[in-house]
Amino acid sequence: VWIGDDAAVVAAPQHGSLLLAADAIVEGVHFDLDLVDVADVGWKAIAVNVSDIAAMGGRPLHALVTVVGASGSMIEGLVRGLAEASAAYECAVVGGDLSAGPCLVVSVSIIGTAAMHRAIQRGHALPGDHLFVTGPLGRSSAGLRALRAEARGAGAAPPELAAAYRRPLARLAEGSAASSSGATAMIDVSDGLGIDLDRLATASGVGVVLDSVPVAEGATPDDALGGGEDYELVFAAPDAGAVREAFAAAGLRAPVHIGTCVSDPETRRLGNAVLEASGWEHRLV
């Protein structure tokens, strides 16, 4: 997987900007090896960073991976998960580093590009924009709960929920469709819809009024609003018809219309209730 030199040498993209994202995932903070396989950790470390690139409407090109605290037998599984995600997202792991350490830490940096379309940041939503989410929410949170119950001796976690937690998907095609349909702002749901939408609204200086939130099968409304780690994309766009057309043209499931942006920057509403900026920064602590 690694290129054995001081640095990897890769071609610079001919057009467009570079997108740079980095996230570390930490044993006991972001994952628990009693609930996930070490290969899942490798997958997730890549997928959550690719999701950040997706949330800009970009595509990933290269990954750098530093691994701390992987024992000999863990490295093989970890590399397998990294390689699976690298293949799935066409994002070559071109370099990295392996160190001793007291717990497993996998830090990934992704170099991507926003070629063709511009990069969609989170701070340019406008009052009147429609808000969409690319899929129902809460499955990952429900999956974690089911896996914890399974570890305590309850029945096996439903495979779909377990997979949502263990092998989250980055919505690259959806991010690209949102971008081409005129999205003004976009973010991935990593920490929870409430908190991530609050970030988008705050950065944009708009308020948000939601009329509904799609709850995944097997999940609760609380999972959907505050569970996080679903890695669906939330975006604002002025032309709802253009959004639906772009997703249909790309062969994608239609995104779910959840509400609109309003001019009062303080407004956070879900139906008649206040939309709380709920969610976890770190789900296991």
Added chain:
Amino acid sequence: VWIGDDAAVVAAPQHGSLLLAADAIVEGVHFDLDLVDVADVGWKAIAVNVSDIAAMGGRPLHALVTVVGASGSMIEGLVRGLAEASAAYECAVVGGDLSAGPCLVVSVSIIGTAAMHRAIQRGHALPGDHLFVTGPLGRSSAGLRALRAEARGAGAAPPELAAAYRRPLARLAEGSAASSSGATAMIDVSDGLGIDLDRLATASGVGVVLDSVPVAEGATPDDALGGGEDYELVFAAPDAGAVREAFAAAGLRAPVHIGTCVSDPETRRLGNAVLEASGWEHRLV
């Protein structure tokens, strides 16, 4: 320091390749907070990665930083050290991530470029090439020893040695001069001259015969050969005169001629002795 979005958006270099490097430094493995300040950790995390870019004859453009396990009071010092190195090497920290964790881990990825000159890899040295090192070796290792003695109650470590250990310098200008003078292979001395030169020779399929190794003031020959963390550059080049001219033209100290590459790929010689592939992967364990 951070750009508050899913990913940072930066301009792609107009010419040349991208250079990508990543290294993590880990408390208790690569540093001991009894011997260094947390700001030194921030500096070093950037400098060791910039050194990898220097060893390709490139220059750094952007850095991504993930920090695990920094408590509130540590973060300020860490950010100060990161910012100082970022300014010194003109390498903007454009993104990253902060997580809880059981010990301090700072992982840095650098995006650089090899514009103008080609990237100098480690595997293209040829028999007959001259071997140079950009400065005397062993100061960092001697500095660590002096800091440990100081911590046990001996006299204060000599400031120059302590600084060599705490604030290593990346040799960007030297790497660039080596590149422009026709260097065929280059590596930075991170783990020790013996082991790093063995890597260059093995990757190139050549042997190496050294006639001398420059030992820094205050260091021992063992420090110079196996101490590591000096971050001087070792390179092979066919034309010794062109090398001296390029360094002089850039206003740099002349690099030290230490030997030559030979055709027998098994040869590792220092004077009449065997040059051992000595050095530490992790200096504190």
